[in-house]
Amino acid sequence: MDEPKKPPLAAYVVPFALFMGGLVLVGAVRFLGGKSGALFLSKPEYWVYPLQTLACGAALVFFWRRYDFGKSGGWLAALAAGVAALGLWLLPQALPGAALRTGGFDPTVFSGTPLLYWLTVAARFARLVVIVPLVEEIFWRGFLMRYLIREDFSKIPLGAYDPRSFFGVAGLFMFVHQMPDWPAAFLTGLLYNGLLVRTKSLGACVAAHAATNLGLGIYIMATRQWGFW
Numbered sequence: 538m539d540e541p542k543k544p545p546l547a548a549y550v551v552p553f554a555l556f557m558g559g560l561v562l563v564g565a566v567r568f569l570g571g572k573s574g575a576l577f578l579s580k581p582e583y584w585v586y587p588l589q590t591l592a593c594g595a596a597l598v599f600f601w602r603r604y605d606f607g608k609s610g611g612w613l614a615a616l617a618a619g620v621a622a623l624g625l626w627l628l629p630q631a632l633p634g635a636a637l638r639t640g641g642f643d644p645t646v647f648s649g650t651p652l653l654y655w656l657t658v659a660a661r662f663a664r665l666v667v668i669v670p671l672v673e674e675i676f677w678r679g680f681l682m683r684y685l686i687r688e689d690f691s692k693i694p695l696g697a698y699d700p701r702s703f704f705g706v707a708g709l710f711m712f713v714h715q716m717p718d719w720p721a722a723f724l725t726g727l728l729y730n731g732l733l734v735r736t737k738s739l740g741a742c743v744a745a746h747a748a749t750n751l752g753l754g755i756y757i758m759a760t761r762q763w764g765f766w
Contacts, residue, residue, distance in 0.1 A: 552676070590664040594667075620752070622746075694737065695737050
């Protein structure tokens, strides 16, 4: 069997770039056509997100053999980190006077068409629980956390600790989330970074992220606080 090739920069960056491009497209369509009253212009996330999921999924499959997920194992630590991160995201809702976050990706707009409703929910969970953990962990902790130590990141083992990289990645991870979630996102970034340093397993980080997002998705569906999507 052939040895895996040296991981190209594109393998770690392209899926994340496609994901961020989808977010930019949502904002651009909403800005240009949001006042039209047409759902596909005022709420472009209903069609952009499924396309974003497919594009990122295709990129991940294309580059799959190029990824280094490190050591196997660390699953109990991953589950613990995932549950702890979920608590960080939901803690503000337990505080007195916390505002409900009901504005956002609301699949009930399709409740009159059950098939479309469930397809929308399934696509949203696929994005939340599969695509986001893979794309983000491969980029943030598989690539950037090593790249900030050395440009030839493939020479740096997964989980290598450098304070500038460790805290820098957590800070950047925070800034790509909504401002109300910045404290939780920063602490979550530190938590996932710490998990990687401890386990040397990018797979454990993906599992932790997936556990956090699955719990968050269940909470969103139960409370209808769509703003957490």
